[in-house]
Amino acid sequence: MLNTENIRRVCLPVLALMLTLGGCTPYATYPPVGQGEIAVPWMHPIPQVMGKALGNTYQRTSDSFVSAGTPADLVFSLPEGITMGVWTRVGVDTGVENARMATAEDLTNGTPIWSVEQVRIRNRRAEVDVIYPTPGGAYLRATVIFEADPFKAYQVSHFQRWRTEVDNPLFSLPVDLPSDEDDDGASEDAVGVETETAPAVEE
Numbered sequence: 001m002l003n004t005e006n007i008r009r010v011c012l013p014v015l016a017l018m019l020t021l022g023g024c025t026p027y028a029t030y031p032p033v034g035q036g037e038i039a040v041p042w043m044h045p046i047p048q049v050m051g052k053a054l055g056n057t058y059q060r061t062s063d064s065f066v067s068a069g070t071p072a073d074l075v076f077s078l079p080e081g082i083t084m085g086v087w088t089r090v091g092v093d094t095g096v097e098n099a100r101m102a103t104a105e106d107l108t109n110g111t112p113i114w115s116v117e118q119v120r121i122r123n124r125r126a127e128v129d130v131i132y133p134t135p136g137g138a139y140l141r142a143t144v145i146f147e148a149d150p151f152k153a154y155q156v157s158h159f160q161r162w163r164t165e166v167d168n169p170l171f172s173l174p175v176d177l178p179s180d181e182d183d184d185g186a187s188e189d190a191v192g193v194e195t196e197t198a199p200a201v202e203e
Helices: 004-021 046-061 084-093 104-109
Strands: 027-030 074-077 099-101 114-122 125-133 139-147 155-166
Touching: 046 074, 046 084, 046 099, 046 114, 046 125, 046 139, 046 155, 084 099
Parallel strands: 074 099, 074 114
Antiparallel strands: 027 114, 114 125, 125 139, 139 155
16 A cells, blocks of 8 residues: 555656656746756747737737838847747747748838847746837837746736836847848947836736
8 A cells, every 4th residue: 555655756756757748847037047047948838928928018019100000010039049940939929910020121120129038937927028119219128927827828917117228129030040141239228218117917
């Protein structure tokens, strides 16, 4: 007969294996900020929260870029070191039909770009920093906060705008996509203007 200790010895390794095979990422930051951080941008839920954060930020900040009744495309950028497959997954997960990757030409033309700056997964909570454009040409930062119930998808719970200008998004390409384009970041220093606002709960 199995006692409590034997049950723990059998069940805990099985549970750990299930979490590993399921692609669970309980604690991760991308781009990583420390040597001990998990650097796996392809692992669930990192692509999913990046896509949802971009889509949510776009929906909240793109009204100023409507031309002749047509909204601007969701032109997005991701941090360096991410494969084409993840870029494609993120584009789908934005939920925005006109979402596409930013190009060097977009930077040259001053196209509005929504850019993921960093993702932080902390068990059932996730945060994504998104750099978004403003009509005057400056870029600001927003933090999209997610929460998840056990075995359920992450859902947006708060949207925090930071009223301080940031550098323009840097241009990057999928790490596995050969290109002759110049991928030097075209960014300019910006000046802070206001303090942060309180978060608004997602309805």
